[in-house]
Amino acid sequence: MMPTETSSLSRGEMLKRLRAEHGESVERTQQLLREQKRVQQEVCKSIREKAKTVPEIAEELGMKPADVLWYLASFRKYGLVVEEGMCGDYPLYRKAEEK
Amino acid sequence: MSEKPKIGVYTCYCGGNISHTVKCEQVAKVMADQPDVVISRTNMSLCSDAGQSQIEEDIRELGVNRVVIGACAPSLHEPTFRNTVVRAGLNPYLYHHVGLREQDSWVHSCDCDGATCKAVRLMSAGVAKARFLDPLEPIRLEAEKQALVIGGGVAGLRSALDIANQGLRVVLVEKSPFLGGRMAQLAKVFPTGEEAQRLLSELIDEVVQHPRIGVFIQTEVVGVSGYVGKYGIDLLQHGRGVTAENGEALAAGCTQFVPDEFNYNLTERKVIYKPYQGCYPALPAVDWDHYDGESILLNGKKEVLQDQAQPYQLTVGAIVVATGFDPYTPHTGEYGYGELPQVATLAELIRHLAVHPEAKSLRWNGRIVRDVVMVHCVGSREIEGVDALQEDGLVNNYCSRVCCTATLHMIEELHTHFPGLNIFDLYQDIRTYGRGHEEYYRSALSSGTRFVRYNGEDRPEVIAALEGDTHPVLVHVKDALTYNQELEIPADLVVLATGMQPRQIDDLVRMLKVSRGNDRFLLEVHPKLRPVETAVNGVILAGTAQGPMNIQESILAASAAAAKVVSLLGSGQVELQPFVAAVNAAKCDGTGACVEACEYEGAIALETLVENGKEVKRAVVTAANCSGCGACVSVCPNRAIDVQGWTLAQYEAMVDAIAMDIVDLVEAE
């Protein structure tokens, strides 16, 4: 690995510069984060008591099923939800037990 | 053994390959409780960098000094993990590999509990063995920095050149009297349209002028001994029968004619011959197989020629097998071949056109040809139960890969030289897969070739037409492109796109101890991990001896083979596994039973040693010649011999462990 050049600027100055350079993407990401937090809360609430399929959650929350699946995949990866059986051709998802 | 064993046990999921059947966590738990085990872990993929690092860490941090891994087959990753433990400072032979995939999960995929029990037994045996592991050193041998290349076709030539260009010496052996192999029989080649013979002669020039390459023509390999790094090779070089001074004159004086196999017997040649103008060597040769021994007139004198064959012996470090292919020869009657004169193979048509370069019209067997039918997949993609068996009772179920493009290339040639021909192309799938190949397909479509798709289970039939018909033969075929409509195509010439089969090299296969696949081509170790190496150390494959390939692919395989040879021999040393017999001199009393039992020359012998001032006989092993088969171990009355790495003590411990009572262990879970 090449030692990456460290800028002569201090950390604080550098962060300031990054914020200036990436202002747009930071703002976009902050919005995304708010959205993600909202969805996470809503989805987790929806499946806390009862395991549900993707179309059920989508219908309930008024979201696109594809987006719901993406969130569930992510929650599953980081241990927030678990799969629990099938309903017809659709797997059921439930909120994982809190550790 | 000085240090107390501290065993690390690792059970790999193999990305699900093992864990889908074997309950790996349970296995790991059981192993953790075995004596001397200090750590037992599972991993999704142990061979990954992270998995390997974990093992290294345990060796360093926990003082693990014996490693047992349950994973895929040792043939796949034993070398990988040997390197891992070495990186952590352990002797590479203090690691034992248990095949949980091939030996367990893959073969018992329907029985998870049974497979888990078996895994526990296998792993326990591994742990039991690990307690008795001793550090070993690989056997280091001088390697001859010279390679043998067998076969002087494009693959052999390229391989020889590449090895020599990387600093090693090469001996190239060609059985026939001329270099170039099958490629010399081609005219213009796809995908570039270059002249095959011109391409070849450029390559041959480089090879024969190379200071590090020795070329033996008309030479056979008659003996192979030894092992990687030091193979002893016996060659027999046949006499050329002529000299530079008298060659042309003898050829001129020769009156014996035989069918010319270079032209697939379409023409004749003399028994003193050159296959084509521009061949290498340019000197004619005597075809000893057919020479009738009669005298030949030379400058008014009668000469009888004799094959003064000359044996040679040499030592090489590695062997490249580039013995090439034969075009498939249809059985008599297969699509009318051999019975109807208007049926030919594609290879024959190529030679026919090469022999008649000036022809204004296409003639076959004296007849002007207007309607041609090309048939794909002859002798290829055969189906068991549908197609007639080959001589060895198998069907050629493989695709020969070059015939589709070669056929469409031929169609383009025919259209160019003989405008107005009517061409039908009977195929199953058009496999013009390579760069610049699909172009021939499009060209054939745009030149009006009529494509007819047949089903492999319902191959076309070629029959003789009635006398007085407009055409000599009729081809019957069901066309899947027009709802299986039955077609009868009258034809002047039927061209069979015959596939490839390996040359007859039974002797060589036996001498080299290499294996062949079901398709009879030589077998590589693993198509992805070691695609040009055979299971025999130091025997490498190049070109169509391994399977159908075109020129470009043969060259690539040949160069890849060269890379392997250079990696192997470049340093002048090779390492062999130390799994060979070792004699405990203290227990040996020189009975010699082992020497009698041994099947390998020079592996074990009785030597006279002086012990306490007395002369005694003791068995002594020459590691390089020992195969590690263990025949000696089984006959020694004193248990004085062991195969290192697989000692009797290790086996006993493994057997005890395998037979132990584990039901409670597993069911307790």
Place this chain on the structure above:
Amino acid sequence: MTKIHVDALVVGGGIAGMQTALDLGDQGYQVALVEKEPSVGGKMITLSKVFPTLDCCSCITTPKMSAVAHHPKIQLFTYCEVDRVDGQDGEFTVSVVQKPRYVNADICTGCRLCEYECPITVPSMFDRGLGSYHAVRVPFSTAVPQIAVLDIEYCLLCGKCEKVCPVGAVDFTQTPETFEIDTTSIVLATGFEMTDVSAKKEYGAGRLSNVIDPLMMERFLAPTGPYGRVLRPGDGMEPTTIAYVQCAGSRDETLGIEYCSRTCCMYAIKQSMLISGALPLAEVTIFYMDIRTFGKGYEQFYQNAKAMGVEFVRGKVASIQEDENHYPIVRVELTEEGRVVERTFDLVVLSLGMVLGDPLARFGLQPAEDGFASLPSVNASPWATTRPGVFVAGTAGGPMDIVDSIVTASAAASAASAYIRSKTQVSIEEGEVAYV
């Protein structure tokens, strides 16, 4: 500026580049391997199981990844991009840009605490957008090197990762750095990309949620995939009827991609077999023009799939639309029956072709008509590009599968080695031994 001297520079750390580097390293040459992504592995490491042996893909790839990282003769540079190649004839100077990871590669231990701490979730490109990871992450579980990388485009600059890192590896002061590699030879192994599906309007141009590309299916079939099973991405249904559309983006004059991509027949057959294993009730249909299973053992593989019940239908797919429930409808001209039919499936996979991955211009090379590197003498030296000393390995030289990529990689190593010898008097260290 830092300068490094090597005998061979290998550009691209896919299977081809890794094999070339290993072969050259084993012969004792000093090798630099430059990969533009944060991990080596290329496309292959994203696959599930690989034909024709159906080995699990990581069993073949990860050890090679590990080997290039540990090889004493190979210097590995990840997250680095080649900027320019100057010089000629065995004296090349290559300028390379190390992109900032915002993580100090020398001290990061790959513990992933930063990843777990990062609040933002982003689509994982390793899972072709269908899975997720965080803005700072180790790119995937078997990545080499196991070092985190921070995606500044998705970063909130909140500093949480910086705080949680136990070794203080997160470093916002990094900037791109250019360094130079002096080398005698270059092997180009920059690989392929799949045909851009958005150009194929008839097939939905990538806008139909249950029409996917085959690398997505590879991820579904892989044990580490985004859903841990095969589901259709539109709504999480376990599909029962699945269609493959062959030559989608190959052999297609309308797209200007007239060549055959060589691998799609085989990967479609492979995936069908793996689907049958994963979903025993699934019915797989393959719509094709010609099945091109030409490689060693491949025809047998095709026949096995037929015997397993995979349905092969000869036909040209004219268009794909979806019904109101987003089930794809395939309109296909059945050549054998001479009629056009419409069939509805749960999921459709487009067997997309291969196109060149990375532009050739920065290497001073000309593309051939098909876009891949122009190879002027394929029947004599199929590894040679138009620039002496620059060789090609793997799919940068045209579509091919892994077996062929590995063979071309070893062939390129042979060619580079002979070239290096002809240009310099390299002394391979005495006493180095080949491992047998």
